[in-house]
Amino acid sequence: MGRAWGQLAVIAGALVRGIEAAGDRALYHVRMSGMMTLLLLRSVARAVTPPWRPRPVIRQIHFIGARSWLLIVVSGAFTGMVVALQFHDTLVRFGTVSLLGSAVGLSLVRELGPVLAALMVIGRAGSATCSEIGIMRIDEQIDALECMAIDPHRFLLAPRLVGGVISQPLLTAMFIVVGVVGGYFVGVGLFGISAGAYFQGMYDSVVWNDVKMGLIKSIVFGLLIVWICSAKGFLLHLNRDGAFGAEGVSRATTEAVVLSFIAVLFADYVISSVMA
């Protein structure tokens, strides 16, 4: 009889611990989300109030935008080529190959341009940003700024937000243009569609609303990427498992990249359905 009670106690104990752990985890995520949101609000507030310093923003545009140009060009070209390839296959079956230009243009402008450009930037600039800020955190540089009465939200984060919001639409535009050229080489060069049909189709089908969608997506993605990646680095010291040091930085970077991916895809769906 006593044995049964004992076993019951053990099971109950394990259950309670399990609930505690789940609760702990939930609380942690709620707390982190809250801190990240506060971070965003503070940084945006600093970004829109004077004094404005162009130089750090320009540096960020260079870091996020200019240094990604080759990656964007290469991925844009291949994307355009693949899209043209795949659509050609389908359109041929329906006898509407002349629509290739429209298909390539629309898919690049509305969807593939913004999303893929965002994914490229996450991989390159996003992870680098998270690491850079994470290292600053463990090296006490952020504490040093605070102790010099310099607001890190203004000094570090605001320029990055502005730089990201400016760079992302530009990179997306570059991606789309290169993609259209890539589609041209496949459609006109490879499959012999008339160049006129290719571009005319695109001109007729892609309207301002489509461009608007692409633009809004790229701006939102730019903001999301910089926000999430900077915040994960900045809030490194609050990470669970208290992994500080190099281990903590690499873990935070991985989480930042994954979280950014998901956020971009989620936002993509929301914007697409709202604007459809």
Added chain:
Amino acid sequence: MEMSTRTEGAYTVVELKGEVDLHFSPGLRDRLLSELDDGHPVLVDLGEVGYMDSSGIASLVEAYQLARNNDLDFGLVGVKGPVLQVLQLSRLDKVFPIDATVDERISRDAG
């Protein structure tokens, strides 16, 4: 800080009184540089200065360099106590020509 200027011999003597800090050093800097730009050799009388911060010292340094570039005489007089200590800490006591009074500097020039 109070600042006044007078002429003694060939020199413009800039006399300071009080504490030289962040707020007043730009004024001091402007005065010294403009006197030197006008071609006047300058002596800075620190006899009544109880405290001078880094920005004040930096103004003196910049003025001295300008004086040297323009081949003009420059110097400090009446440096005492805390100000002397700060100059010593920056090893500038060996750099500036320092004399106890304006008269001593003038006779040193002559002799």
Added chain:
Amino acid sequence: MTQTDPAPDTAQEVLIDVRGVVARYGHRLVLDGVDLEVHSGEIMVIMGVSGSGKSTLLRLMLGLKQPTRGSIRVMGHEVTRAGTRELYRLREQLGVAFQGGAMIGSLTIGENVSLPLTEHTDLDVRTIRIIARMKLEMMGLSDVEDMMPAQLSGGMLKRAGLARAIVGDPKILFFDEPSAGLDPVTAVELDERILLARRAMNLTIVVVTHELESAIKIADRIAVIQDGRVLETGTVEEIRASGDEHIQDMLHRRPRKETIDPDAYLDRLTK
């Protein structure tokens, strides 16, 4: 070997007043009721081994962390309750030298050292440049302004960090582990510069360290911290004469006594 300069005989104005401070990291109790006073013009060394809570105490004084209980007044400001603006205004009068120098990696050494001046003053850039170079020279660093932090050695970074901490002529200088990671010769030189800076700039200095020799050399007063509590505060002589056995162990570099409970030990090994 230089004698410690006696603290200037200014009226014993209390610049930092720590009372009843309790601090935690998560569930872990780090400081358990700490009282401390730092007087104007003195060099106060907070001494303790790793994990004693001394670094946490420093962070609390700077407002980088909030205590669970207690009060901390720095130059009359209650740091535990200060809003951001008040805190920042206070910090403009403080200088902090962090353990590794904490130089901003994307700026040159010159830009780093000038940072407090470029951000908070209207001084001409040429004036700022001269001041930054003067402070670097005071720390024995010449011609480094155009170098990036990655190009400097650990010792040089520490000295650059110290130069930056004093560039704005602060009222109080905080120094976190001055000698950590330095060879003995460089460590001694750094101690000398700290004493020199105090004399010429009339600084009040708070040093956090675990190095005994350094503490004895530069301190006017020492506060010994162990396991989150202040064991004793006093001048070097008073600490030396302390009746506390932990302090005597520390002074004579005797390892802490370990008591082993054989049963508990066996359990730990075989559980």
